[in-house]
Amino acid sequence: MDRRNSPEVLVVTGGIACGKSSFCDEWQALYSGSSLFCADEAVHEVYRDPDVVGRLVDVLGCPVADDGSVDRAGLRELVMGDPEKRRVLEGIVHPMVRAAALKAYRQAADDGSRWFLADVPLYFEGEGRFVVDAGILEQAPKAVVVGVGTATQMRRMKERNGFDNETSRAILAAQMPVAEKLKLASFVVWNEGTLDALRSQVVLLHKRLANAPVDDHSEAGD
Ligand SMILES: CC(C)(COP(=O)(O)OP(=O)(O)OC[C@H]1O[C@@H](n2cnc3c(N)ncnc32)[C@H](O)[C@@H]1O)[C@@H](O)C(=O)NCCC(=O)NCCS
Ligand SMILES: Nc1ncnc2c1ncn2[C@@H]1O[C@H](COP(=O)(O)OP(=O)(O)OP(=O)(O)O)[C@@H](O)[C@H]1O
Numbered sequence: 001m002d003r004r005n006s007p008e009v010l011v012v013t014g015g016i017a018c019g020k021s022s023f024c025d026e027w028q029a030l031y032s033g034s035s036l037f038c039a040d041e042a043v044h045e046v047y048r049d050p051d052v053v054g055r056l057v058d059v060l061g062c063p064v065a066d067d068g069s070v071d072r073a074g075l076r077e078l079v080m081g082d083p084e085k086r087r088v089l090e091g092i093v094h095p096m097v098r099a100a101a102l103k104a105y106r107q108a109a110d111d112g113s114r115w116f117l118a119d120v121p122l123y124f125e126g127e128g129r130f131v132v133d134a135g136i137l138e139q140a141p142k143a144v145v146v147g148v149g150t151a152t153q154m155r156r157m158k159e160r161n162g163f164d165n166e167t168s169r170a171i172l173a174a175q176m177p178v179a180e181k182l183k184l185a186s187f188v189v190w191n192e193g194t195l196d197a198l199r200s201q202v203v204l205l206h207k208r209l210a211n212a213p214v215d216d217h218s219e220a221g222d
Pocket of ligand 1: 015016017039040043071072073075076079086089090093094097120121122171174175
C-alpha cells in the first residue's frame with residue numbers, strides 16, 4: 001500500500017468506563033476523515049456468528065440469548081471472576097478482533113481516511129502488540145490513555161451499566177490498573193472533568209499530532 005495514502009493510526013485505550021468511546025466520538029465529530037475501529041463492537045459482532053456461538057458453548061458452556069447470539073451479561077458473570085476461563089475466551093476471540101481491525105484499517109485506507117482510531121481497551125494487557133500482531137503496522141503506533149480515578153470508574157459503571165460494587169470490582173481486577181496504563185501512554189487524556197474539558201483535550205491532541213512529523217512506523221506486509 002502506498003505509505004502516503006495510509007491513515008495515521010492512533011490507539012485509544014484505558015480502563016473500563018474511563019471515556020474511550022467518548023474521546024473517539026468527540027474526535028470523530030470534530031475531524032472528518034477519521035475512521036474508528038472499536039474492539040468491543042468487533043467482539044459483539046463476532047458473538048452474533050452462529051459458528052462462534054457454537055464453539056463458545058462447547059468450550060466454555062457459554063450462555064446463549066433468545067436470538068441465538070452470546071448472552072453477554074451471562075458470559076461476563078462466567079469469566080470475570082475466573083482468570084482461566086477468561087484466558088480461554090480471549091484466546092478464541094482476540095484473533096478474530098485483530099482480523100476485523102486489519103479489515104477496518106484497509107477500508108479506511110481505501111476511503112482515504114487521514115486518521116485510524118483504534119479503541120482497544122486491553123491494549124497494554126496485550127503488551128501493546130495489537131496493531132503489529134493484526135498486521136496493520138510494523139511498529140507500535142502512539143497510544144493515548146484516557147484515564148480517571150477508580151472512584152469515578154466505579155461511579156460511571158454503576159450509573160451507565162447498573163453494576164453492583166462486586167461486579168465492578170471483578171472487572172477492575174481483570175484489568176491493568178489505570179495508574180499503570182498512564183505510565184505506558186504516549187499521551188494522557190484525563191477525563192475527570194466535563195465533556196467540554198474532554199473536547200478541549202481532543203483538540204489539543206489533534207493539533208499536536210497533525211503538526212508533528214510523521215513517525216517512521218511503516219506498514220506491515222504490502
Ligand atoms: C465479558 C463480556 C461478555 C461483557 O460484554 P459487555 O457487552 O457487557 O461489555 P463490553 O464488551 O462492551 O466491554 C466493556 C468493557 O469491559 C472490559 N472488558 C471486556 N473484556 C474484558 C476482559 N477480557 N478483561 C478485562 N476487561 C474486559 C473492557 O474495559 C471493555 O471496554 C465481553 O466484554 C467479552 O466477551 N469480553 C471478552 C473479549 C475481550 O477481551 N474483549 C475486550 C476487547 S478485545
Ligand atoms: N467527561 C465526562 N463527564 C461525564 N460523563 C462522562 C464523561 N466521559 C464519559 N462519561 C460517561 O461515562 C460513561 C463511560 O464513558 P465511555 O463509554 O466513553 O467509556 P469507555 O472507556 O468507552 O467505556 P468501556 O470501557 O465500557 O468501553 C458513559 O456513560 C459516558 O457517557
